[in-house]
Amino acid sequence: MASLPDPITRLISSLGQLPGIGPRSAERLALFLVQSESGQVKQLAESLLEARERIGFCEICGSLTESQPCGLCSDSERETHTLCVVETAVDVINVDKSGAFKGLFHVLGGKISPLNGVEPEDLRIAELESRLKGVEEIILALGTDVEGEATSNYLALRLKDNGVTVSRIAHGLPAGSGLEYADDLTLVHALEGRREVQ
Amino acid sequence: MASLPDPITRLISSLGQLPGIGPRSAERLALFLVQSESGQVKQLAESLLEARERIGFCEICGSLTESQPCGLCSDSERETHTLCVVETAVDVINVDKSGAFKGLFHVLGGKISPLNGVEPEDLRIAELESRLKGVEEIILALGTDVEGEATSNYLALRLKDNGVTVSRIAHGLPAGSGLEYADDLTLVHALEGRREVQ
Numbered sequence: 553m554a555s556l557p558d559p560i561t562r563l564i565s566s567l568g569q570l571p572g573i574g575p576r577s578a579e580r581l582a583l584f585l586v587q588s589e590s591g592q593v594k595q596l597a598e599s600l601l602e603a604r605e606r607i608g609f610c611e612i613c614g615s616l617t618e619s620q621p622c623g624l625c626s627d628s629e630r631e632t633h634t635l636c637v638v639e640t641a642v643d644v645i646n647v648d649k650s651g652a653f654k655g656l657f658h659v660l661g662g663k664i665s666p667l668n669g670v671e672p673e674d675l676r677i678a679e680l681e682s683r684l685k686g687v688e689e690i691i692l693a694l695g696t697d698v699e700g701e702a703t704s705n706y707l708a709l710r711l712k713d714n715g716v717t718v719s720r721i722a723h724g725l726p727a728g729s730g731l732e733y734a735d736d737l738t739l740v741h742a743l744e745g746r747r748e749v750q
Numbered sequence: 751m752a753s754l755p756d757p758i759t760r761l762i763s764s765l766g767q768l769p770g771i772g773p774r775s776a777e778r779l780a781l782f783l784v785q786s787e788s789g790q791v792k793q794l795a796e797s798l799l800e801a802r803e804r805i806g807f808c809e810i811c812g813s814l815t816e817s818q819p820c821g822l823c824s825d826s827e828r829e830t831h832t833l834c835v836v837e838t839a840v841d842v843i844n845v846d847k848s849g850a851f852k853g854l855f856h857v858l859g860g861k862i863s864p865l866n867g868v869e870p871e872d873l874r875i876a877e878l879e880s881r882l883k884g885v886e887e888i889i890l891a892l893g894t895d896v897e898g899e900a901t902s903n904y905l906a907l908r909l910k911d912n913g914v915t916v917s918r919i920a921h922g923l924p925a926g927s928g929l930e931y932a933d934d935l936t937l938v939h940a941l942e943g944r945r946e947v948q
Contacts, residue, residue, distance in 0.1 A: 557821075559816065560801055560805060562801070563800075565797075566798075572778065572779070573779075577770060593798055597795040597796075599757070599760045600791055602761075603757040604788055604792075605788075607757055607784040616755060616781070641781075642781045
C-alpha cells in the first residue's frame with residue numbers, strides 16, 4: 553500500500569499540533585492546501601511568519617501588540633483610574649470587544665495553580681502592584697473555575713491594603729440562556745449575586 | 751475601542767479561507783500561533799511552502815505525487831489489468847488505504863455537472879481512454895449523488911465498445927450502521943444489490 557508523499561505527511565503533522573485540529577482535519581487541510589493556488593499558500597505562510605515576528609507583549613499591561621506600549625496603554629481616552637485584571641492576552645481582546653470597560657488592562661499571564669507548578673510569583677502580580685498609583689478600582693475578570701476563584705481571592709487579599717477597591721465581575725446566567733441549561737453552581741452564583749430591581 | 755493588531759487580522763483572514771475554519775476558529779488559531787514558539791510557527795510555514803512546491807499531479811493517473819510517475823503508477827506489484835476511476839486525487843488515497851484494490855487508479859478531476867459548467871471534455875476522460883491497452887476491467891468508484899451517477903452512466907456508455915468490463919462499486923448500507931439510520935434511497939440500492947448467501 554502506497555502512503556502519502558512525505559511533504560504532505562510533514563504538513564499534516566505540523567497542522568495537527570494546532571488547537572482544535574484533529575488528525576482528520578489536519579489531513580483535509582493539508583490535501584486542500586497542496587491542491588490550492590500557490591499564491592494563496594505563500595500568502596498564508598507569510599502572514600504566519602509576519603504575525604509571529606511582529607507581535608509581542610506590551611511591557612506595561614501584557615497584551616498582544618505591535619508597538620510599545622500597546623494601543624490601549626497609550627490611548628489617552630481610556631480611564632486610568634480603573635484596571636481590569638485578566639488571565640491571558642486574549643481575554644483583553646474579548647473584554648475590550650464587549651465595549652463595557654473603558655479603563656486599562658493588566659494581564660496576569662495565567663492563574664495560580666500549585667498542581668501545575670504555577671505559584672503567585674510566576675504571575676505578573678508584582679507588575680500589577682507597581683501600577684497602583686492613581687488607581688481607584690481593580691476589577692478582577694478571571695475564570696470561574698477553582699483556580700480562577702483561588703487567584704481572585706489571593707489577589708483581593710494581597711491588594712486590599714493598598715487603598716484600592718477590588719471588585720470581581722458577576723457570575724450568573726449567561727445572556728440568552730434559560731434556567732434549564734444552567735448547572736447548580738451557576739444557579740448558586742446567580743442567586744447569591746441577585747440585585748434589587750429598581 | 752482598540753482593534754487587533756494588523757498582522758493578526760491578516761493572519762485571521764488567511765486562515766479563514768481554509769475549509770472548515772470559520773471566523774471564530776481562525777481567530778483562536780491566530781491568537782494561539784502568535785503566542786506559540788517562534789520555531790513551531792516557522793516549521794509550519796516551511797512545511798506549507800514545501801508541500802505546495804513539491805507536490806504535483808501524476809501525469810498518468812492524476813493523483814498527488816512528488817515524483818513523475820507517482821509511486822502507484824511506478825509500482826510493479828500493482829495489477830495493471832484493472833483501473834479504478836475516482837473523482838479526486840484524495841479519493842485515490844482513501845481507496846488505496848482500504849487495501850481492497852490492488853490495481854491502478856485514474857483521477858477524473860471532477861464529475862459531469864452541466865449546472866456548474868463541467869462538461870465531459872473538462873474531465874480526464876480522453877486520458878482514461880488512452881490507458882485502456884491491456885486493461886480488462888474498469889471499476890467506477892464515483893460518488894452516489896446525482897452528478898456522480900450521471901458521470902458513471904456516461905462513462906459506462908462511452909467505454910463499453912472498447913472491449914473492457916465496466917463495473918461500479920456497490921451502493922448499500924455502510925459498515926457498522928443499522929437499518930434505522932439508512933434513508934430510502936440507500937435501502938433501495940441495498941435491496942437491488944442483494945447477493946445470494948453462499
